[in-house]
Amino acid sequence: MQTIVKAPAKINLTLDVVRKRDDGFHDVEMVMTTIDLADRIHLKTLETDQIIIDVTKGYVPSDEKNLAYQAAHLLKERLGIKKGVSIFIDKQIPVSAGLAGGSSDAAAVLRGLNDIWELGLTLDELAEIGLQIGSDVPFCVYGGTAIARGRGEKLEFISAPPPCWVILAKPPIGVSTKEVYQRIKVDEVDHPQTALMVKAIESNNFEQVCSNLSNVMEDVTFNMHPAVKKIKDRMKQFGSEGTVMSGSGPTVFSLTQNDSKAERLYNGLKGFVEQVYTVRLLGQRHK
Incomplete structure (x- = not known):
C-alpha cells in the first residue's frame, strides 16, 4: 500500500505571548491558518519492521531527529504495529522558517499511515498522539483556521479568512x-x-x-x-x-x-x- 499526503504550511495572523509559565514555557494566544505552500509526503508500507526516511533537501535530517520519523515511530509504538514504512519527503516549505514545515510533515504521516494501515483513528486521536511530538502538530493534523492557546495545543476552530x-x-x-x-x-x-x-x-x-x-x-x-x-x-x-x-x-x-x-x-x-x-x-x- 502507498499514498501521497499533502502537508501544508501554516502562518500566524496574530501571535501573542500571554505569560511565562512555572515550567519555563510560555502561554500563547494566536490565530493560525493554512496556506497552499506544501510538502508532499510519499508513504509506502514495508513488510520489514523499519522506518526509512528520504528527503529532497540534504540539510533535513533523515533519521529519528526528523519529526516525520517520530510520528511513524510513535504510531507504531502506540498501536503495536510491526510492519514498517518508507517515507519520502518532497520538501517545498522552507526549513526553520516559522511555517511549521516539520510539524506539518509529522501530521501528514499520522494521517497517511492511519489511512494505509487502516487504523480507524479519528483526527482527535491523531492530534493527541501528535502533541507528543510538538505543540504545532495537533493544529497541522486538523488544518484549517484556529485560535491556539496554551503552548499552542488548545485549539478553537473558526471560519476560514477571506480568500487572498x-x-x-x-x-x-x-x-x-x-x-x-x-x-x-x-x-x-x-x-x-x-x-x-x-x-x-x-x-x-x-x-x-x-x-x-x-x-x-x-x-x-x-x-x-x-x-x-x-x-x-x-x-x-x-x-x-x-x-x-x-x-x-x-x-x-x-x-x-x-x-x-x-x-x-x-x-x-x-x-x-x-x-x-x-x-x-x-x-x-x-x-
Whole structure:
C-alpha cells in the first residue's frame, strides 16, 4: 500500500505571548491558518519492521531527529504495529522558517499511515498522539483556521479568512525560537487584538484582517536579525495591504486580493531575497 499526503504550511495572523509559565514555557494566544505552500509526503508500507526516511533537501535530517520519523515511530509504538514504512519527503516549505514545515510533515504521516494501515483513528486521536511530538502538530493534523492557546495545543476552530494571495519571503538565516522566547518581556509588549482578528475573519472583512495582523515576536527577531525587518519594510514599499512575520521568523508574509499587486510584490522581492513564494490561502480543515 502507498499514498501521497499533502502537508501544508501554516502562518500566524496574530501571535501573542500571554505569560511565562512555572515550567519555563510560555502561554500563547494566536490565530493560525493554512496556506497552499506544501510538502508532499510519499508513504509506502514495508513488510520489514523499519522506518526509512528520504528527503529532497540534504540539510533535513533523515533519521529519528526528523519529526516525520517520530510520528511513524510513535504510531507504531502506540498501536503495536510491526510492519514498517518508507517515507519520502518532497520538501517545498522552507526549513526553520516559522511555517511549521516539520510539524506539518509529522501530521501528514499520522494521517497517511492511519489511512494505509487502516487504523480507524479519528483526527482527535491523531492530534493527541501528535502533541507528543510538538505543540504545532495537533493544529497541522486538523488544518484549517484556529485560535491556539496554551503552548499552542488548545485549539478553537473558526471560519476560514477571506480568500487572498499570500506572498512570503524568507532570508537565508535561521532564528532560534527558544532565544526569542527568552528575550521577550511579556509585560512590555504591545499585545495583538486577537478578538478583533477573529471578528474580522468571521465577518469576512479582508481590510480588517490586514489591519489586525500582529506578532509580538517581531521586535525581538528584528533586533537579532535586522535583515528580517528590511524585508517587511520592502513589502510595505511595494504597497502591501497587510504584512507581518510568521512565528518566530524569519519568514515575513503579505496578504493581497489584487492579482497585479501580488505579482508586483513577488517581483519586487525576488531580486532582494532568494526564497519568495506566491500562494493562495487555504484555511479549510482536512477531511
